[in-house]
Amino acid sequence: MDTKNIMIVGVGGQGTLLTSRILGGLTIQAGYDVKLSEVHGMAQRGGSVVTFVRYGKKVNEPIVEEGQADVLIAFEKLEALRYVHFLKKDGAIVVNDQRIDPMPVVIGAEKYPENIIEDLAKDHRVFRVDAIDEAKKLGNSRVFNVIVLGLAAQHMDFTKEEWLSVIEKTVPAKTVEINKKAFEIGYNL
Amino acid sequence: MKGETQVSEKVLMLGNEAFARGAYEAGCKLSAAYPGTPSTEISENIVKYDEIYSEWSPNEKVAMEVAIGASISGVRALASMKHVGLNVAADPLFTVSYIGVNGGLVIIVADDPGLYSSQNEQDTRAVARAAKIPVLEPSDSCEAKDFVKYAFDLSEKYDTPVIVRTTTRLSHSQGLVELNERLDIEDKPYVRDFAKNVMMPGNAKGRHLFVESRERALAEDGYDFPINTVEYNDSKIGVITSGIPYQYVKEALPEASVLKLGIVNPLPRRLIEEFASKVETLYIIEELDPIIEEQVRSWGIEAVGKDILTVQGEYSANMIKKAIKGEDVYIAKAAEIPNRPPILCPGCPHRSVFSVLKKLKIRAAGDIGCYTLGAVAPLSVVDTTICMGASISSLHGMEKAKGKEYIKDWVAVIGDSTFLHTGLNSLMNMVYNKSTGTVVILDNSTTGMTGHQDHAATGLTLKGEATYSIDLEELCKALGVSNVHTINAFDTKKLEKTIKESVGLDEIVVIIAQAPCALLDKSPVTKQYTIDQDKCKRCGMCMKPGCPAITKKEDGSIEINDTMCNGCGLCVEFCKFDAIKSVKLK
Numbered sequence: 213m214d215t216k217n218i219m220i221v222g223v224g225g226q227g228t229l230l231t232s233r234i235l236g237g238l239t240i241q242a243g244y245d246v247k248l249s250e251v252h253g254m255a256q257r258g259g260s261v262v263t264f265v266r267y268g269k270k271v272n273e274p275i276v277e278e279g280q281a282d283v284l285i286a287f288e289k290l291e292a293l294r295y296v297h298f299l300k301k302d303g304a305i306v307v308n309d310q311r312i313d314p315m316p317v318v319i320g321a322e323k324y325p326e327n328i329i330e331d332l333a334k335d336h337r338v339f340r341v342d343a344i345d346e347a348k349k350l351g352n353s354r355v356f357n358v359i360v361l362g363l364a365a366q367h368m369d370f371t372k373e374e375w376l377s378v379i380e381k382t383v384p385a386k387t388v389e390i391n392k393k394a395f396e397i398g399y400n401l
Numbered sequence: 402m403k404g405e406t407q408v409s410e411k412v413l414m415l416g417n418e419a420f421a422r423g424a425y426e427a428g429c430k431l432s433a434a435y436p437g438t439p440s441t442e443i444s445e446n447i448v449k450y451d452e453i454y455s456e457w458s459p460n461e462k463v464a465m466e467v468a469i470g471a472s473i474s475g476v477r478a479l480a481s482m483k484h485v486g487l488n489v490a491a492d493p494l495f496t497v498s499y500i501g502v503n504g505g506l507v508i509i510v511a512d513d514p515g516l517y518s519s520q521n522e523q524d525t526r527a528v529a530r531a532a533k534i535p536v537l538e539p540s541d542s543c544e545a546k547d548f549v550k551y552a553f554d555l556s557e558k559y560d561t562p563v564i565v566r567t568t569t570r571l572s573h574s575q576g577l578v579e580l581n582e583r584l585d586i587e588d589k590p591y592v593r594d595f596a597k598n599v600m601m602p603g604n605a606k607g608r609h610l611f612v613e614s615r616e617r618a619l620a621e622d623g624y625d626f627p628i629n630t631v632e633y634n635d636s637k638i639g640v641i642t643s644g645i646p647y648q649y650v651k652e653a654l655p656e657a658s659v660l661k662l663g664i665v666n667p668l669p670r671r672l673i674e675e676f677a678s679k680v681e682t683l684y685i686i687e688e689l690d691p692i693i694e695e696q697v698r699s700w701g702i703e704a705v706g707k708d709i710l711t712v713q714g715e716y717s718a719n720m721i722k723k724a725i726k727g728e729d730v731y732i733a734k735a736a737e738i739p740n741r742p743p744i745l746c747p748g749c750p751h752r753s754v755f756s757v758l759k760k761l762k763i764r765a766a767g768d769i770g771c772y773t774l775g776a777v778a779p780l781s782v783v784d785t786t787i788c789m790g791a792s793i794s795s796l797h798g799m800e801k802a803k804g805k806e807y808i809k810d811w812v813a814v815i816g817d818s819t820f821l822h823t824g825l826n827s828l829m830n831m832v833y834n835k836s837t838g839t840v841v842i843l844d845n846s847t848t849g850m851t852g853h854q855d856h857a858a859t860g861l862t863l864k865g866e867a868t869y870s871i872d873l874e875e876l877c878k879a880l881g882v883s884n885v886h887t888i889n890a891f892d893t894k895k896l897e898k899t900i901k902e903s904v905g906l907d908e909i910v911v912i913i914a915q916a917p918c919a920l921l922d923k924s925p926v927t928k929q930y931t932i933d934q935d936k937c938k939r940c941g942m943c944m945k946p947g948c949p950a951i952t953k954k955e956d957g958s959i960e961i962n963d964t965m966c967n968g969c970g971l972c973v974e975f976c977k978f979d980a981i982k983s984v985k986l987k
């Protein structure tokens with residue numbers, strides 16, 4: 213198998229680290245070599261953050277480069293747009309339909325682009341979910357990222373059982389049930 | 402390493418976690434550090450091993466000296482820090498190079514090519530060369546663990562502290578690691594050794610000779626160190642590299658012959674000369690400064706390096722392909738869209754203080770921490786950022802240079818952790834040298850920027866044990882500042898009044914603006930705010946402090962995002978039309 217390249221992008225504080233941990237657990241459980249690159253520190257304070265996950269027979273480089281990503285998982289739509297050039301021609305974008313204004317937009321210096329998802333869909337396979345809304349229905353908006361992950365799982369090579377068993381091992385014991393439910397919602401979209 | 406029993410399946414570990422594991426397996430008994438991205442998680446993982454005493458020290462110099470003391474007493478000891486932390490610890494570093502070790506002494510230093518979370522892009526190898534200390538450089542999590550163990554062995558064998566250099570990419574990448582048992586290392590006996598441990602001039606002269614011969618021995622013996630590896634493939638392209646760039650080289654130039662250096666100071670000259678003689682074109686691929694390249698060229702060996710590669714930022718496989726093979730790698734253009742720089746969180750107490758300073762049109766000599774973000778729009782009240790502690794001393798410098806009237810619209814702002822790190826000395830200097838000026842300590846009860854580490858004024862140790870909590874107010878008074886006020890950081894009225902009065906005085910005033918970091922409180926939010934659209938005049942005043950939870954929609958209406966608002970209420974004070982209402986949550 214060629215090395216698979218996954219990117220998780222979002223806004224610092226959105227919980228990208230939990231998702232990359234779940235993905236990491238999944239790939240080693242399946243017996244792959246894997247490297248994951250995360251962002252800690254300053255950017256975690258509301259900045260643009262990106263996590264790279266690469267798995268396969270033998271992985272050297274820990275980062276995904278332009279034009280190489282098989283799946284781009286975006287927790288926020290402006291971030292999907294920011295990193296879309298990392299996607300392979302036939303790659304898939306899984307995007308949470310949420311808008312978080314960056315500071316230049318908040319202060320009125322720049323405009324938040326309109327119709328991001330529609331524009332992305334012109335050249336790419338785009339799968340959208342309003343995960344915050346779905347998570348609120350579940351009673352905890354914080355699990356939105358696992359809903360997004362569930363949707364992404366449709367485009368990756370692991371079984372639902374494999375996903376669920378890793379989620380069980382990765383999230384805090386008290387939140388296992390709600391996270392599993394969240395995953396199912398995304399997976400069945 | 403040979404002869405050890407493997408105790409588990411391979412596990413996925415962050416580079417920094419693997420460093421901690423390496424120290425554990427090496428039988429290390431003490432670890433001291435001050436947090437700093439990207440090195441922080443080393444200590445945060447070491448704390449899991451009860452066999453190792455571990456602490457947050459107030460700064461890197463202290464951490465280094467704690468580790469040196471442990472080494473002199475005969476145990477294996479570790480200090481870890483970010484690259485600029487090594488500057489703070491440079492004084493003990495340069496002399497412990499002469500003293501050497503009793504128990505092994507390893508210092509892990511994390512560089513930050515690409516400046517993910519730092520104020521400069523310095524190269525630790527240059528500092529290590531100046532201090533004549535060996536440097537090892539691992540290239541993945543697995544080596545991170547193994548090289549720390551090897552570093553302890555080298556340290557004891559050659560009587561030298563050893564630096565293990567990492568970079569953000571290695572420290573913050575996860576890779577597979579095989580775990581081994583902890584080695585049972587016996588403490589070395591302590592024997593008084595005047596000539597070695599007392600660095601007075603006469604003794605230091607002798608030790609300097611030793612350091613020079615140690616460097617020669619390491620350079621010579623490096624030929625056989627197993628951490629240096631040679632892969633001969635096609636002889637057309639030969640690459641000398643180390644650390645993370647090795648991974649990019651393997652990806653970009655699978656056909657090349659590669660000399661991967663595990664030790665990058667001192668360089669194993671014979672090994673390099675031998676490799677160079679067997680390849681047609683020699684490339685040297687190293688992030689940041691041309692440390693290897695300049696030395697290799699000085700030996701009369703032709704090599705290509707910084708003439709085609711940059712001294713800035715991180716490398717990548719595509720970058721190397723392009724530079725060396727001239728390959729036109731596919732790089733689609735990034736969309737031209739608004740940037741997303743880091744910002745103060747919703748509910749951050751720093752925002753409250755800065756909004757008052759902005760209202761009073763006061764400038765701030767700044768420092769390093771989350772509050773550095775007070776320098777960017779819309780707050781834009783922080784005018785300078787240099788290094789930890791510099792806010793107070795640079796304000797003092799202005800006062801001395803231009804007089805006390807000149808700084809009447811200035812204050813110094815400094816975080817609680819930074820104040821205890823080095824700000825204390827600066828305040829002492831203000832008192833001693835009869836300065837005037839207002840110092841605002843932004844006391845959010847934690848080291849926020851680096852991810853919430855405790856310090857000497859939080860009442861908890863790295864291990865989470867309760868301890869004495871230094872009272873910042875009493876501390877400032879003890880230094881001789883009599884005018885000290887502790888104020889709730891969200892009490893903007895009192896802050897405004899006190900700051901206004903203080904900057905007018907011809908004396909030193911310290912204002913401790915206190916409120917815990919918004920991220921410290923993990924309990925669910927119980928109160929939020931929303932906008933009463935009937936009362937809202939859309940004037941945008943509530944957006945002045947730059948809270949990311951408040952946004953203006955396309956139609957001009959203003960909205961508070963209910964997934965972000967944490968109920969701090971700062972915006973309410975800015976609304977003249979009583980249009981922001983609180984909502985109680987279950």
Ligand SMILES: Cc1ncc(C[n+]2csc(CCOP(=O)(O)OP(=O)(O)O)c2C)c(N)n1
Binds near residue numbers: 461520819850851
């Ligand atoms: C010499 C040095 N050591 C460590 C760091 C990393 N660092 C940046 S800011 C900071 C401290 C932040 O804590 P505090 O002053 O309490 O401010 P806060 O972030 O909580 O607002 C640290 C440790 C650094 N920049 N320089």
